[in-house]
Amino acid sequence: MHDRLPNRRRKLLVLCHTVPYPPDGGVWIRTYNVLRLLAERFEMTLLCFERVVPGDQGATHDLATAIQALGELGRVEVFPMPQLRSRVRLLWDHLRSLVRSRVYTFYRYESRAFEQRLRQLLAATTFDLVHVDSLDLYGYLPFLRDLPVVCVHHNVESRLLRARACAERSLWRRMYVAFQARLMERVERAWCPRMALNVAVSEADAARLAQLAGAGTYAVVANGVDVNHFAPDPGLGGGREGLVFVGSNTWFPNRDALNYFCHDILPLIRQAAGPVSVRWVGVASEGERQWFRDHHQVELTGYVTDVRSYVTRARCYIVPLRVGGGSRLKILDAWAMGVAVVSTSVGCAGLAAAHERNILIADTPQEFAAAVVRVLDDDELRTRLGTNGRALVEQAYSWPVIGRGMTMHYLRVLEQDDRVSARAGLSPRRRGERLKIHGDADSRRHATDARRTDPGGPDDSVGRWHVSGNP
16 A cells, blocks of 8 residues: 555755855855745755854854754754864865865765764655755765655856866966866766756756756756845935945855956946945955955955845946856846846856846956946936846746746656656655665765775764754
8 A cells, every 4th residue: 555645745855065044145045945935845854064154254153043044944953064173174175085086075075973864864754855955965865765856056066167277377276176177077977867856047057967967857946036025225216326246255256256357347447437436245354355445445345144235225236257157146136126237148147137128248348347337327227227127036036936836846756756656566665675876886885985984084073953843
């Protein structure tokens, strides 16, 4: 007799490479909102690694608050990352990556405590589906056995690494990052075909992954925005001034964009429009803040809890990215607040960006500077871009709109798995006897043996923080 109850809530196991709260930046905004939508349909259990917070860059996040907020979505367990507490472990992880030709992130997220808890949960609970929020956690995939897995690709990581390698000035950094790009491409090629579903954030990323892997099932779930939280401020009227960008300086594409903008674009803007103010909103060290203030008269704000006041006060939102993938959540935020946007093609990739309608797109320093000056000087243009941007996100990018399509993808994966199990005459509990996600022999061996034998492996004393959320 089949033991699946037709009316019970299906059980979803979520593996996250970072605590997705607070939702104050790219991956955290997307992951939190996606999980919030999935929690409406699934009974969720979340295993997360702690969030990396640079101690010298002004960002602070209270773990207890994050656990409490995520506990509203399901059961949450948060695990520390051993390398954050040991420089020796950090260097050892990079060395192992070089010697063993295995992508560095495999070792970054290697945790005996995480593995043991995953094994316990899989032995004690009959999950219907697994959501893996990054392929960086691929070392844990062999433990999931026959469970259908939905893997999210926030970017095509190998492509992002290749672009970063090209932008690196240091020869040894360029070589190392290019090496990591090749290793990551190997992981993508090996594992994407084995997923029940690969979720990309743009059509371009889905096509790149499919071309790279040569097989697999792919779907696009675009990034979204909370159109109620991010809304125009009608009280500002003509009080907007200056330029604004939002993004953490800890992420290489943002650092590259800052340097590119200050060195190649900003002088042209100020030559044409005078002393325009610029605010770069996001995590930055005190040294970086002082240097850019002294040399370029650009204000790096450091971490802020709410970016809305900075964005709504600006006359133009700039996105001078040269490296990147996925799609820019912060453009969606700016559109939702009715602010005019000027971006490179890379910066607005994956979005329904229409030049001269809801955005100005410019890819050379001269074109970018000219577009910014147009927005600063032309009230009608600025208003049109902002109004059309707001209309677009209301129609296509609000989280409720995104959620309807996304949920259907997950339910189709479950329906397909149900049909496979039914043909095999397997109940959910007996499905665990099959092995659908095999993994290569090296992955299976390393997932079990390396953590036990590597002298630089995780310390058993590193445990977890736990909260019981919704039953």
